[in-house]
Amino acid sequence: MNNLVRIAPGALELGRPLPWNVYDANGNVLLRQGYVIQTDTQLEQLFERGRFKPRKIERPQDEVVEDTRQRNxxxxxxxxxxxxxxxxxxxxxxxxxxxxxxxxxxxxxxxxxxxxxxxxxxxxxxxxxxxxxxxxxxxxxxxxxxxxxxxxxxxxxxxxxxxxxxxxxxxxxxxxxxxxxxxxxxxxxxxxxxxxxxxxxxxxxxxxxxxxxxxxxxxxxxxxxxxxxxxxxxxxxxxxxxxxxxxxxxxxxxxxxxxxxxxxxxxxxxxxxxxxxxxxxxxxxxxxxxxxxxxGEFPPGVLVRLDNNEVGVVTGRPVRARGPFVKAIIGPRGNRYSGTFERDASVLEFNIRGVEEPEIMPSMDFSRIWGFSA
The missing domain is CATH 1.10.3210.10 (Hypothetical protein af1432)
Structure with a gap:
């Protein structure tokens, strides 16, 4: 990728999910959208090494071809x-x-x-x-x-x-x-x-x-x-x-x-x-x-704690007496899962105990969690 540019200071913030993928100078993905920068050192390294893919502002064409791709x-x-x-x-x-x-x-x-x-x-x-x-x-x-x-x-x-x-x-x-x-x-x-x-x-x-x-x-x-x-x-x-x-x-x-x-x-x-x-x-x-x-009571995108003490992100609202649906990302003992596990919060073990508001939001690969292809 030769169209990558440096990340301007102020474009990224501590504790906030990345709005786009971050690349190195050779076009390799360093961090995916949804990663949360935890420290000032990480932030400085991204400003030093990180690149992103800028968007070109183009005039709309008279003939517009319908984009039929799956919307992510x-x-x-x-x-x-x-x-x-x-x-x-x-x-x-x-x-x-x-x-x-x-x-x-x-x-x-x-x-x-x-x-x-x-x-x-x-x-x-x-x-x-x-x-x-x-x-x-x-x-x-x-x-x-x-x-x-x-x-x-x-x-x-x-x-x-x-x-x-x-x-x-x-x-x-x-x-x-x-x-x-x-x-x-x-x-x-x-x-x-x-x-x-x-x-x-x-x-x-x-x-x-x-x-x-x-x-x-x-x-x-x-x-x-x-x-x-x-x-x-x-x-x-x-x-x-x-x-x-x-x-x-x-x-x-x-x-x-x-x-x-x-x-x-x-x-x-x-x-x-x-x-x-x-x-x-x-x-x-x-x-x-x-x-x-x-x-709904627990909107998609909200972090919640389940009755089994897992922490997950709500991915879907209730459907026909099932749900809300949650992807568990943190285990009962506070360990971060390497993947995610789908939980139906209508099941007694996975009932939602309440909303979680951590000091710093955990990193997540949003597209993967919601089941979109890369």
Missing amino acids: PFADYPDLLHSLEATLEAITDHDPSAQKRLTGLTRMIMRTCAEAPDASLALVHLYSIGPTVLEQVLFHAILSQFIARQFGLEDNRISVLTAAALTANLALVPVADQLNASNKLLTDDQRGVIRRHPTRAIQALKTAGIDNKLMLRIIAQHHEQADGSGYPEGLSGTEIRPEAEILALSERYVAMITKRAYRNRLTVTEARRLVATLADGKYRPAIPKALLQVL
Whole structure:
């Protein structure tokens, strides 16, 4: 591989799964996606020796050949983030390819979630420790389309909602990572940027030739609240489209389970408990209920401890009175298994005792655990 480049300082972090494979200068895999860097020494060695495969930003072709490969959300993760970045840049730059890029990315996300739903939901939880703003936007889109389907929206509305989720925070992208990393109170200027971001996103989309009325309305309303306390118009009740509430709840859930400089992240158990309270005045009651149904008690990607004292990662939600399904990765005595063992948590011995929140997440080969070919 002669197209590998050095890893820039700051691209990788301690305690966070690698977003892509890391290679040496000769193209040999040093570490696979999902490996968690444990020490500063490891991090320094990766910056010194490690390489990664960069993505080229290419203009979409007029004739698009349908990609019929099996969708693997983990292998696709870098491409999805790359495509998202290119799409938002195209919108900001008023590039004629913006509409085509957004349509293609929306289709890819919807197809990925349809073909590999549990693995797609796992992405949200495996990378929720300290996601970049682009990762958060991708998570909003993934969750929005799952909630919308559970809520009962038809495919064309789900598609428009997914596109809205990908672009609603366009105006915040340049500053969001900085805001999340700050433990200081927001300034008046920063609060103004936040309150104006739906309007600024709509202006950028219109200038780029993207003018779907439903999509723009979803973006305009996604910070309104059913009790009238939202912004920018102070709408209430049924004045707010359900798609806007779904996007708002997706953003809120991701914020709950994400670590910020100014607060700790909630466990999934705590976040689910809080979501259950949101049906009282802030959202249509069916929307928080839809999110809880999508997640289940133990969502894919969450680490759990079983009654036999093993620790594993939830890989699948319950199906016909079986599950949740767990791949055990750590034995009862704390020893790391060389492989993984599938456990059906509906079996008494493998009942889930509770969610695990280790100081540092264990390394995992995500594609292998979820059964995708290399």
